[in-house]
Amino acid sequence: MKIIATTTQSNTQIKEDFVRFIEEGGFSYIPRQRKSIALLCSEQQASGVVVWQPEGPVLHIGGELFFFHPSMAKNRIACFRKFKQADTLIKASQLQPGDSFLDCTLGLGADAIVASYFSSGGQVVGLESSRPIALIVRWGMRMYNSSMNWLNAAVNNVEVINAEHHSYLQALPDNSFDIVYFDPMFRKPILESQAIAPLRLMANHQELSAEALNEACRVARKRVVVKEMANSREFERLGLIKLEFSPHNKISYGIKEIC
Numbered sequence: 001m002k003i004i005a006t007t008t009q010s011n012t013q014i015k016e017d018f019v020r021f022i023e024e025g026g027f028s029y030i031p032r033q034r035k036s037i038a039l040l041c042s043e044q045q046a047s048g049v050v051v052w053q054p055e056g057p058v059l060h061i062g063g064e065l066f067f068f069h070p071s072m073a074k075n076r077i078a079c080f081r082k083f084k085q086a087d088t089l090i091k092a093s094q095l096q097p098g099d100s101f102l103d104c105t106l107g108l109g110a111d112a113i114v115a116s117y118f119s120s121g122g123q124v125v126g127l128e129s130s131r132p133i134a135l136i137v138r139w140g141m142r143m144y145n146s147s148m149n150w151l152n153a154a155v156n157n158v159e160v161i162n163a164e165h166h167s168y169l170q171a172l173p174d175n176s177f178d179i180v181y182f183d184p185m186f187r188k189p190i191l192e193s194q195a196i197a198p199l200r201l202m203a204n205h206q207e208l209s210a211e212a213l214n215e216a217c218r219v220a221r222k223r224v225v226v227k228e229m230a231n232s233r234e235f236e237r238l239g240l241i242k243l244e245f246s247p248h249n250k251i252s253y254g255i256k257e258i259c
């Protein structure tokens with residue numbers, strides 16, 4: 001998948017951060033020269049164009065826009081702050097303040113941000129095997145700055161690593177994270193979920209392997225948690241204990257308890 005990078009029409013200056021982003025992503029820089037995104041794409045025979053905007057990089061791909069935004073995480077944390085409504089991921093993982101959390105399937109980072117908030121500054125690392133997703137989310141998180149300090153702190157505490165989780169887990173020592181978490185692309189996607197439509201174009205759709213899960217059990221000190229559709233057969237295939245919070249939830253969590 002060829003992805004090129006350019007500036008906006010109005011600000012064609014090449015800032016230091018933009019240079020670092022291009023280098024980290026291995027993208028080719030193409031001067032904007034007042035051209036439209038569609039024209040740049042066809043001239044360069046690229047699948048996508050990243051535009052470097054003041055708020056963070058925005059990827060134009062397949063008629064969709066992909067950029068980092070913490071809206072889902074913000075709503076979930078706000079529910080807890082306003083109504084003391086417990087988040088199901090935090091209930092499933094039993095995450096405590098100070099715990100370390102390894103998110104093996106980062107995506108847009110909503111779960112990692114929620115874990116970061118509830119770990120109160122504990123180490124949170126997110127692995128993402130798709131390079132464009134990892135780069136857009138890493139830089140979007142770095143550049144994120146809202147009026148809510150609690151949200152900025154949670155977002156900025158997430159370390160994003162572009163890596164495939166099985167090989168990354170294999171290289172980690174035993175017991176190196178309290179919680180290891182997986183949220184693979186669902187075997188049967190929720191069709192109405194438009195929020196992740198652009199992510200689906202670039203995501204790794206492979207099922208979670210039993211080998212990766214075994215490595216996770218070696219790396220986790222407390223719990224391995226897997227998110228899936230409530231009616232999924234993945235819980236059975238992977239030998240997970242399925243947690244039942246509410247019969248109305250479409251989503252469920254499976255766990256492997258370590259201690």
Ligand SMILES: C[S@@+](CC[C@H](N)C(=O)[O-])C[C@H]1O[C@@H](n2cnc3c(N)ncnc32)[C@H](O)[C@@H]1O
Nearest residue numbers: 105107108109110111128129164165183203204
């Ligand atoms: C359903 S999304 C995760 C959504 C995420 N939990 C959130 O809150 O935004 C799954 C993500 O995991 C990534 N992924 C799938 N398999 C992976 C693997 N083996 N290693 C690393 N990332 C993987 C996909 O590319 C995709 O971006």
